[in-house]
Amino acid sequence: MELKATETAVPKAMEWRHRKSTKPKSERIIEFIIKAGGLSSIVLIIAILIFILKESAPFLIKRFDFSEFFLSTEWNPASVVEIKYGILALLVGTLLVTIISMLIAVPLGLACAFYISEFCSPQLREVYKILIEFLAAIPSVVWGFIAIMMINPLIIHTFDVPIGLNILNASIILALMSLPLIVSVGEDALRAVPETYREAAEGMGATKWEVATRVLLPAAKNGLMAAALLGVGRALGETMAVLMATGHSIQIPESIFEPGRTLTATIAAELGESPKGGEHYQALFAIGLVLFVLSFIVNLSADYLIRGRKK
Amino acid sequence: MFKPSIHLLNKDIREKNFKNILSLVTFFLFLPALGIIFWLFIKGYPALSWDFLTQDPINGMTAGGIFPTIIGTFWLVIISVLVSCPMGVLAALYLSEYAKDGKLTRIIRLAILNLAGVPSIVHALFGLGAFVLFMNMGTSILAASFTLAVMNLPVIITSTLESLKAVPHSYREASWNVGASRLQTIRYIVLPNSYPGILTGVVFAVGRSAGETAAILFTGVAFYLPFLPSTVFDQCMALSMHLFTISTQVVGVPEAYPFATALVLILLILSVNSIAVGLRTYFRVKRKW
Amino acid sequence: MKKKIEIKNLKVSYGSKVVIKDLSLDIYQNEVIAIIGPANSGKSSLLRCLNRMTDFNNEVKVEGSVLLDGQNIYEEEDSTFLRRRVGMVSPLPVGLPMTIQENVTYAPRMAGCKNKAELDFILEDCLKKAALWDEVKDRLHTLATKLSGGQQQRLTIARALSHHPEVLCLDEFSIAIDPVTTMKIESVLHELKKDMTIVMVTNVINQAKRLGDRTAMMLNGEILDLDENSKLFNGQTKDSRTKDYIEGLFG
Numbered sequence: 039m040e041l042k043a044t045e046t047a048v049p050k051a052m053e054w055r056h057r058k059s060t061k062p063k064s065e066r067i068i069e070f071i072i073k074a075g076g077l078s079s080i081v082l083i084i085a086i087l088i089f090i091l092k093e094s095a096p097f098l099i100k101r102f103d104f105s106e107f108f109l110s111t112e113w114n115p116a117s118v119v120e121i122k123y124g125i126l127a128l129l130v131g132t133l134l135v136t137i138i139s140m141l142i143a144v145p146l147g148l149a150c151a152f153y154i155s156e157f158c159s160p161q162l163r164e165v166y167k168i169l170i171e172f173l174a175a176i177p178s179v180v181w182g183f184i185a186i187m188m189i190n191p192l193i194i195h196t197f198d199v200p201i202g203l204n205i206l207n208a209s210i211i212l213a214l215m216s217l218p219l220i221v222s223v224g225e226d227a228l229r230a231v232p233e234t235y236r237e238a239a240e241g242m243g244a245t246k247w248e249v250a251t252r253v254l255l256p257a258a259k260n261g262l263m264a265a266a267l268l269g270v271g272r273a274l275g276e277t278m279a280v281l282m283a284t285g286h287s288i289q290i291p292e293s294i295f296e297p298g299r300t301l302t303a304t305i306a307a308e309l310g311e312s313p314k315g316g317e318h319y320q321a322l323f324a325i326g327l328v329l330f331v332l333s334f335i336v337n338l339s340a341d342y343l344i345r346g347r348k349k
Numbered sequence: 350m351f352k353p354s355i356h357l358l359n360k361d362i363r364e365k366n367f368k369n370i371l372s373l374v375t376f377f378l379f380l381p382a383l384g385i386i387f388w389l390f391i392k393g394y395p396a397l398s399w400d401f402l403t404q405d406p407i408n409g410m411t412a413g414g415i416f417p418t419i420i421g422t423f424w425l426v427i428i429s430v431l432v433s434c435p436m437g438v439l440a441a442l443y444l445s446e447y448a449k450d451g452k453l454t455r456i457i458r459l460a461i462l463n464l465a466g467v468p469s470i471v472h473a474l475f476g477l478g479a480f481v482l483f484m485n486m487g488t489s490i491l492a493a494s495f496t497l498a499v500m501n502l503p504v505i506i507t508s509t510l511e512s513l514k515a516v517p518h519s520y521r522e523a524s525w526n527v528g529a530s531r532l533q534t535i536r537y538i539v540l541p542n543s544y545p546g547i548l549t550g551v552v553f554a555v556g557r558s559a560g561e562t563a564a565i566l567f568t569g570v571a572f573y574l575p576f577l578p579s580t581v582f583d584q585c586m587a588l589s590m591h592l593f594t595i596s597t598q599v600v601g602v603p604e605a606y607p608f609a610t611a612l613v614l615i616l617l618i619l620s621v622n623s624i625a626v627g628l629r630t631y632f633r634v635k636r637k638w
Numbered sequence: 639m640k641k642k643i644e645i646k647n648l649k650v651s652y653g654s655k656v657v658i659k660d661l662s663l664d665i666y667q668n669e670v671i672a673i674i675g676p677a678n679s680g681k682s683s684l685l686r687c688l689n690r691m692t693d694f695n696n697e698v699k700v701e702g703s704v705l706l707d708g709q710n711i712y713e714e715e716d717s718t719f720l721r722r723r724v725g726m727v728s729p730l731p732v733g734l735p736m737t738i739q740e741n742v743t744y745a746p747r748m749a750g751c752k753n754k755a756e757l758d759f760i761l762e763d764c765l766k767k768a769a770l771w772d773e774v775k776d777r778l779h780t781l782a783t784k785l786s787g788g789q790q791q792r793l794t795i796a797r798a799l800s801h802h803p804e805v806l807c808l809d810e811f812s813i814a815i816d817p818v819t820t821m822k823i824e825s826v827l828h829e830l831k832k833d834m835t836i837v838m839v840t841n842v843i844n845q846a847k848r849l850g851d852r853t854a855m856m857l858n859g860e861i862l863d864l865d866e867n868s869k870l871f872n873g874q875t876k877d878s879r880t881k882d883y884i885e886g887l888f889g
Contacts, residue, residue: 053752055802058719065532073447075439079460082499083416086467089478154369168626169379175622176385176615177560178469179589185597186463187392188551217378247367268466275468277563278466302470304565309474309567311626316481326474330467337466341459449696523732525694526744527797528722537748541733 040194050086066252082347090326097123099318103285107324113304115318123321125328132299135280136273138294141211143273147217151224151265152250159197167222185211189283196258198294203285211283212276216269223268227261228254260343267340275333277302301325365446389615393608396550401609410573410595411602415579415610421490421585422617424578425565426558428494429501436498437505444506444573445513446535465503469563472500476568491581499555509552511545512537545632552625554620562589572598589612640667640849641703642805642835643688648702650683650692650859657683658859665805668835670827671848672867673842676883680859681839682729689724690717690836719781721748725803729810733782734797738765738774741782741793745801760800768796769822788815788832793824800832806830808838812845815866824849843884847871855880 091098101123104237110124154166189210190202231254239253254263285297305322312318365454403413440461476496486492516539523533571584572594580587592614597608643665650658658680665671683692690711692698702711711720716869722745734741740847742764743757751757765771770792774785782793791814806825808827812820827836827849840846846853846867853870855863855877861869863880875881882888 047377051753052746052756052802054746054749056724057750058716065530068534072443074437075436076443076448076457078436078440079464080457083464083467084473084500085462085479086499088474089475089483090471093474093478093482103619137534146374146378149371150375152374157368157371165381169382171622172619172625173379173382175560177562177589177618179560179562179593180615183473183592183607186458186596187608188385188388188447190404214381227431231451245364247364250367275466275471277468277470278593282593302468305474306472306563307565310475323474323478326471330471333466333468333471335462338459341462341604360806370811414869446641447729449698501766519728519730519732520734522691522694522728523794523797524744524748526689526726526728527748527801529744529748531719537733561763 048055065087079283084310087330091285094323094327095321097324101317101321102324111288112291115308115312115321121317123324125304125325127288127290128299128304128325129302129328130179131205131284132300132302134210134291134294134298134301135208135284136270138205138209139216139273140266140270142209143213143216143220143269144214147265147269148224148262150217150221150227151262153252154221155228156246156250158269170222171321172219174222176215179282180276181211181215181279185279185283191273193295197295201285201295201297203283203296204295204297205284207289208280208283208298208300209294211279212252212273215276215279218266219272220269223265224258224262227258227265230261231257234304237238264340264343265276267336267343271333271336274336275302275329281306287294301329305329362635375616386619388617389608389612393605393610393612395504396603396605396609397612402613405575406591408575409601410566410591410599411606412432415588415591415613417574418586418588418591418610419613419617420577421570422559422588423495424490424585425497425569425583425587426555426614428490428553429497429558430555431496433501433505433554434496437502438509440502440506440549441509441513442535442539446531462497463505468480468565469500469561472564473494473568475499475568476564481568483491483638485574487582488567488571489569489582490578490585491569493565494581496568497558497561500561504554504557505550508550509547510545512543512550515546516542545628545635549629549632552621552628554626556621559621560589560614560618562587562593565590588617639669640664641665642707643837644705644708645684645687646703646705648684648687648700648704650680650701651699652695652697652708658687661835661859661861663854663861663864665835665837667835668724668833669851670831670838670849672847673856674841674853674883675837675856675862676888677841679856680742681856682809683859684856685726685809685837688805688807689721689726691721691726693717694867720747723803724805724807725801727795727800727806727808727811728797729813731787731794731814733785733793735783735796737779737780738785738793739778741834742796742800744797755827756792764796764799767799767821767826768792769826770796771824779875786818788819791815792823803834805835805837808840809838810841812840812842834840843882843886855883859885 106122106124109126110122111127112124113123113128114122154163158166164262185207186203189207191209193202193204195197235253235257236249239249244252280300281303284299284303286299286303288299289295291298305325309319309322312322381588383428402419403416405416405454407413444454444457448457475495476492476499480492481488482488519533520538524538527538566586569584570587570590574584574586588610592607592610595610641664645661645663648661649656661684673684675681686692692700700712703712706723707820715722733783734744739761741888742761746757746760765774773789776874777885781844785793791811795811811823815823830836836847850867852864852866855859857879862877863875865874870880871884873881
């Protein structure tokens with residue numbers, strides 16, 4: 039077929055112009071799959087809840103006693119004398135390491151975020167970003183290993199205490215683990231503050247310090263709080279590192295130099311030994327349920343704060 | 350002559366201190382990052398050898414190598430990514446190309462957020478309940494990989510979504526304008542211009558799942574196996590789990606041995622992440638717009 | 639004269655903001671109708687209704703009807719077919735991130751055309767019509783995104799012509815092009831008038847005067863005035879605001 043480009047008239051050959059493209063079946067199927075894929079996360083989050091409820095249901099129905107479960111410090115699932123399922127000590131352990139780690143990580147992390155977003159040269163910022171990514175990539179089992187091999191002797195030497203695997207150790211490790219998250223989310227929050235705010239403040243003769251405390255802090259408040267909350271979520275759910283670092287003893291610690299135990303570590307340590315379908319096994323799933331609910335609350339609050347910022 | 354007042358001078362000093370303190374804090378926070386790898390290297394290097402990488406552990410895991418754990422980690426990572434990658438990309442495509450700004454979208458976003466925040470041990474519980482028991486996979490590579498896949502899903506969705514959003518909306522409009530359907534626009538405009546970002550996100554997810562321990566604890570990974578897995582229904586060993594085992598559960602392991610294992614794990618993850626960073630840089634240079 | 643498009647009681651709103659209120663307009667076959675008016679008066683929204691680009695915006699609500707050859711396009715199932723019949727040139731140049739050749743042949747390929755000779759013909763023909771052929775004929779396989787803004791705008795026009803639309807909508811097409819090229823394209827539009835109906839939104843009043851057969855004046859989502867150019871631009875306006883706008887007193 040020879041067509042001359044100089045012709046302005048539409049060549050008859052272009053029959054595709056008049057073809058109504060009825061959506062082919064394959065296209066409909068693919069679009070259906072994409073839409074189904076969109077729902078996958080909803081399905082999964084519900085499935086997680088359902089399966090944990092399902093496995094813990096017999097315990098929740100038959101054995102569960104609110105005051106025992108939440109207010110007793112005795113967790114003795116394998117005791118021959120009296121079996122007790124009290125998670126108070128574990129809950130306190132979890133909260134202690136979370137709070138102490140955040141006391142360390144949040145101020146430091148936000149200071150870092152400030153530095154990287156406000157003072158750093160672009161090249162240095164790139165270097166730090168790579169380091170943040172690197173820190174975030176270290177798996178929790180390696181952190182646990184570091185807790186045992188490095189922080190443990192360090193604590194024994196520095197504070198002259200008999201054991202270095204304790205609440206303090208776990209808190210330090212958790213702080214290091216949450217830092218990358220806090221720094222990067224915090225930095226995002228600070229960079230989201232419009233440049234004009236800084237310019238306006240600096241134009242009026244404000245120092246960097248004044249800009250930081252009077253302009254950036256209020257403007258990025260929600261985002262920075264969300265950064266802290268995400269750190270809390272991370273610390274709350276951390277398992278392996280805490281399992282290896284806390285020293286594993288079920289008690290409410292009286293000082294940060296005493297060992298303790300967390301909810302996550304209990305599941306990790308005991309699920310393998312508990313017979314499937316037994317009461318102990320079900321009780322561990324009930325702990326899982328508590329963790330699920332806790333993380334849900336923390337994440338929803340963080341999202342609420344971030345969304346608040348965008349509005 | 351102009352003389353700065355005391356007040357201004359003070360301000361100046363405070364300003365400098367402020368900056369210096371911040372830079373010191375940042376520096377000393379990131380010092381450990383470098384310190385750790387250096388320290389692992391020093392301590393683990395003596396035990397690192399070709400034999401260490403290619404031989405089975407012997408004498409109750411107090412000697413020998415870590416070969417089966419590397420193989421196991423490889424299996425878990427590959428299968429989990431094969432599952433989570435298509436699912437994550439589909440979910441992200443839905444959110445970015447089809448979803449309307451309604452209640453459903455809002456709920457999906459919250460679900461993704463919460464899925465990302467679920468503690469890994471809770472994922473392990475879910476994997477045990479759903480894959481091992483309910484779907485009757487038993488403790489197997491498959492069950493563990495699926496559990497990892499569920500964990501990775503929100504990570505992949507989020508990174509894919511970011512890459513899809515980076516494709517300018519005007520390209521989509523131009524494509525629709527000349528009569529291309531939504532799906533054609535995805536196929537010929539959106540995906541060809543976002544796959545580098547998607548790929549980078551997936552590689553990061555690979556690195557993440559290689560180090561994960563808690564999620565595979567009860568779903569498919571054994572402390573010790575005398576043989577290599579032959580099908581996906583077998584159990585396997587894993588590098589991360591092995592590090593946990595020999596550093597806490599086994600007595601009489603020579604000190605360098607867990608250090609070398611940790612070093613291998615870190616180097617593995619680091620190299621995977623470097624690939625991701627490399628891909629990102631490469632595609633940034635090659636970008637078409 | 640045959641009515642090509644009949645717009646009846648069209649009402650368009652973005653959320654609670656009404657951008658077009660109860661607009662009716664007939665467009666005849668093979669005419670050039672120019673739509674003028676100050677910014678935010680709903681001109682672009684009106685164009686977007688003609689090829690149902692509004693489908694892709696979740697916030698838009700369209701009421702009323704738009705008939706193309708007597709058929710309500712909002713009742714049509716296949717909107718991609720509609721968009722091939724009603725071509726659109728957006729105000730901002732968009733070169734798709736592919737080669738120049740792929741850009742121009744994109745629409746036919748998406749419509750299922752696989753004939754190489756036909757695609758080559760379309761490529762050369764459309765690029766010539768858009769006054770771009772001479773500049774790019776030696777580098778048809780380079781990235782379109784590397785072209786200059788003006789070149790990309792002409793590429794956009796070539797792409798809109800590639801599927802041989804029956805109606806061509808131009809939304810301020812000359813915004814990114816130099817005057818010489820604009821004149822070239824305007825003369826092409828004159829030629830194209832034989833084959834198609836042209837709806838043109840423009841901010842340049844002289845362009846409406848030069849190219850249009852009729853001109854409509856829009857303000858706040860309504861058509862204030864609509865008449866043949868010979869009347870409208872000679873002071874015979876129904877609304878005084880049209881005259882003020884044409885004479886540059888506001889807008």
